[in-house]
Amino acid sequence: QKEVEQDPGPLSVPEGAIVSLNCTYSNSAFQYFMWYRQYSRKGPELLMYTYSSGNKEDGRFTAQVDKSSKYISLFIRDSQPSDSATYLCAMSESQGNLIFGKGTKLSVKP
Amino acid sequence: DAGVIQSPRHEVTEMGQEVTLRCKPISGHDYLFWYRQTMMRGLELLIYFNNNVPIDDSGMPEDRFSAKMPNASFSTLKIQPSEPRDSAVYFCASSLFGTGRQNIQYFGAGTRLSVL
Numbered sequence: 001q002k003e004v005e006q007d008p009g010p011l012s013v014p015e016g017a018i019v020s021l022n023c024t025y026s027n028s029a030f031q032y033f034m035w036y037r038q039y040s041r042k043g044p045e046l047l048m049y050t051y052s053s054g055n056k057e058d059g060r061f062t063a064q065v066d067k068s069s070k071y072i073s074l075f076i077r078d079s080q081p082s083d084s085a086t087y088l089c090a091m092s093e094s095q096g097n098l099i100f101g102k103g104t105k106l107s108v109k110p
Numbered sequence: 111d112a113g114v115i116q117s118p119r120h121e122v123t124e125m126g127q128e129v130t131l132r133c134k135p136i137s138g139h140d141y142l143f144w145y146r147q148t149m150m151r152g153l154e155l156l157i158y159f160n161n162n163v164p165i166d167d168s169g170m171p172e173d174r175f176s177a178k179m180p181n182a183s184f185s186t187l188k189i190q191p192s193e194p195r196d197s198a199v200y201f202c203a204s205s206l207f208g209t210g211r212q213n214i215q216y217f218g219a220g221t222r223l224s225v226l
Binding site for chain 1: 114143151152153154155158166201203213214215216217218219220
């Protein structure tokens with residue numbers, strides 16, 4: 001079993017839809033949870049950053065962490081074509097050694 | 111700041127040749143990371159430095175891979191000799207020191223390596 005599992009998709013939704021992306025993990029020592037967005041032929045960029053359990057909201061984006069279930073989610077409201085990208089979850093115990101999921105490719109159709 | 115700068119952006123080489131990838135981190139950042147991204151394995155950490163000192167190189171696949179950070183503004187990842195299975199996109203990232211802050215990593219645009 002891999003440390004971090006993420007459905008690779010692809011996921012295709014119409015503009016304006018609510019998107020739900022998620023990852024599961026096996027290491028209960030993970031404390032820091034991140035979502036990175038990666039556009040084609042670009043480097044990943046940090047989108048959301050959460051410490052321990054709970055929710056965090058930033059504009060149209062909401063990140064949720066459920067440590068008891070070892071499950072994290074990213075919700076995108078009112079999705080836009082500009083949200084089309086690959087979304088990578090990442091996790092860390094503390095030292096910056098990030099473990100990434102393989103990424104979910106999202107396409108938002110106008 | 112210009113962000114993390116990697117060079118070259120693309121590298122095509124023949125099997126057996128030496129390849130050197132370069133990275134300039136964001137000024138003032140204490141941590142530097144080298145990653146490799148492939149379709150099969152996703153994004154994998156190869157090695158990371160703190161204040162120019164290698165901290166964890168357990169992700170370096172083989173002795174053919176080596177990384178150095180001679181000063182705070184420059185790092186190299188070298189593959190010698192290169193093999194076709196080394197073909198991937200290599201990313202460099204940097205971050206600041208601080209509880210949890212080292213997880214906020216800023217990535218370069220990557221070097222796309224093709225070994226023929």
